[in-house]
Amino acid sequence: MLATAADRHGIPVEALPSDCIGLPSPGAGVFVMPEPAAVADRPTPFPGEWVPAGGSSMHYVARHGGLGISPEVPMWQTQAITLSAADGAEYRRQAVRILEGVLERVPPTPSVFRPAVEEQIAIMRLMTRIARENPQDCADQDLALLVLLRGAGMLLRHLDVLLTEMPRHTAVLTERTALEEVFTKWIGTAERALRPVPFTLAQTVGYQMDVILGAACLVQA
Template sequence: MKYPPNSGGDPTFSRQELAAIIGNRPPSVRELHDRIRDFSTRFPRLCRLTKAGKSRLGNELELLSVSGGPYEIFVIGDPHNDEPVGRATAFALAHQVVTRAELRADVTWHILASSDPDGAMLNDRWVTANATPTWDSYFRGLYRAALADQPEWTFPCPGFNAPLPETQTMMSIIDGFKPGLFEVVSLHNCMAGGAFYITPNKDARLVDLLARTAGRWRFTVGSTSIDTVGLESAGPGVYVLDPADRSVPGAAATDRRPCGASSIQYAHRHGGLGIAPEVPMWRTRPQVLPARKRAEALDRAAETLHDVLDRIRRYQVRASPFGPAVNDTLAIISGVTAWLRQNPDEPSPHDSPFKLSARAAGMLLRDIDIQLEAERHPVLLEERDRLDRELTAWLRGAEEEFRPVAVSIAQAVGFQLDTIVSSMRLFTGA
């Protein structure tokens, strides 16, 4: 692969430059690893590629380090396995820090381009389908692991100390940093809405940083995601996690497996800065819907999904990652519904009824497909057809309501890359 020259100077990288580096879609997990290895081979004097650990299924967790100054920045791609923008950002960042000496003057970089390769591979179907993903391909090809199966959410915290192997790898990397001299950036993307930051560091400078980076890349500021429900705001678009709390959406639900803290909370407790820059994959038409209406929509969807599950339960004979994920999503629906009813006057996420319902339905279809490989039982076939029709209707209704337009991968990566470089300059004084 040939790499274009860098324009240098300004942190506002052009879309054209980024498109030449990353292409027109995020890489698959295998493509990402091939690119990172190729890149480290081309720049051996600057790059060090180490096997930092292994995933639960035995995939290598490879850490790309680029030596520089005393301040250390640890960048995490695939913090959630259905959020591929970050892995494209991770590769673009590697290119920038190798080709721009000023980015190494004060900082040593550590890039874990995929922190959950096992789960991310289960999303490759929609990620690689085409350059402009549709909601249909997204929800029918999606896998969003249960929280307890997400490395990003099993860092130790009060009442929880069962980190997954991938989490232990990230912990060992963070534990090697000096307090006050490091930063952890966890690269997230949301489905729709604006650009925003989640952080345990209540620092007013992040509000201005977000306003500038979002403005340069033409994103609105603020969240319509369930991820920020109930979080304190430090200013427009900056949401503050309790450094010690689990702070997981829907945590009030009683039928969920336990999970822990996040990478950025762990970084904060060890004396570092933690930022999760979120960027949307689609722009949508703003919607105003009372919390009561959202709760009712979630109730109707949950009833449909539970009914399908009840009918097929005795035929779910094959182990599948989608079963636990569906149950966890239903628990999130329960928690969000309760929150909406308890807080009828609070701003509520406009996409939560559709997003959560479609996520659960798409994964349940994938689980049924796995069960059908064992036995093509009439009940499974009937319920699959029924659920497929429901999901199709939900998708058509949502597309008409929200009018989604895909954000280009270069624009999404540009915002995250700008955030990383600008935060580095802000907190190092570079």
């Protein structure tokens, strides 16, 4: 059903997204979320790494007799890239150093964006370790170029909040200017490598509607 819906709307299926590495797969582009381990059975997290919450809405639906499906619908189609797991990990390590450095050099004033930046840093640390442990599966992943942009974009928003409260703060102004230059460079790198072409709204919405109706038919049957 999932493959048919994607094919009908001209949306290519990604063989192994970076956030699905290690998950069981019944078919191309489809991955099964395992039941989360009990809290007492979870391994000790690595320092500074992001820790998944465990259960999700899909698990909740399954426990109540439903079929939980979470379709990932891309906004654009990208070119395949050649990028070793080691090179992708080095991009993330550099990004972590840059983002952490900015946070250390500006006032610790909170905003709604600062926790998101800190979470992205923790996610990049986790991704770096996964790449070291699974170099073959983590090669040629476009997220290695995109996750940097998430963190930098969130940090720019955080700095903008600080500037509304302290518009003449020299350190914040300096850090924002420098970070925007880095952000622009990272965007250029990703755009040249991935050459994104947006999908039409008819493709993305049509695919989601087909999945919804197809899942309803499966459950009813």
